[in-house]
Amino acid sequence: MKKNTTGFIYRTIGTLYFLVLFCIFLTVPASAYIDPATTAMLTQIIAGVFITLGVIFGVFRRKIILFFKNISINLTKRKIEKQAKKQQINKKDDITTEDNKKDTDA
Numbered sequence: 153m154k155k156n157t158t159g160f161i162y163r164t165i166g167t168l169y170f171l172v173l174f175c176i177f178l179t180v181p182a183s184a185y186i187d188p189a190t191t192a193m194l195t196q197i198i199a200g201v202f203i204t205l206g207v208i209f210g211v212f213r214r215k216i217i218l219f220f221k222n223i224s225i226n227l228t229k230r231k232i233e234k235q236a237k238k239q240q241i242n243k244k245d246d247i248t249t250e251d252n253k254k255d256t257d258a
Contacts, residue, residue, distance in 0.1 A: 209216070
């Protein structure tokens with residue numbers, strides 16, 4: 153099993169090495185110009201998205217927290233119900249085995 157994983161690791165590293173060298177040696181320098189106004193506009197857009205997400209989280213924080221708490225509470229309830237059902241089944245099995253023992257003893 154270790155041979156398969158080490159082979160996979162070596163192939164992955166080799167592939168990454170090849171891709172990095174491929175990207176380095178076959179790139180063509182671009183004579184491009186990015187306008188400062190464009191970068192400022194992109195920065196404002198990104199900042200606006202993060203601020204909007206922060207406001208949404210702030211406004212609906214309680215609802216979001218309650219949503220995840222309800223999910224965890226429901227999962228816990230289901231686990232408890234399953235355990236209770238198993239215990240009831242085990243008790244029924246114990247009772248029937250005791251009844252069978254009494255019948256065989258009599």
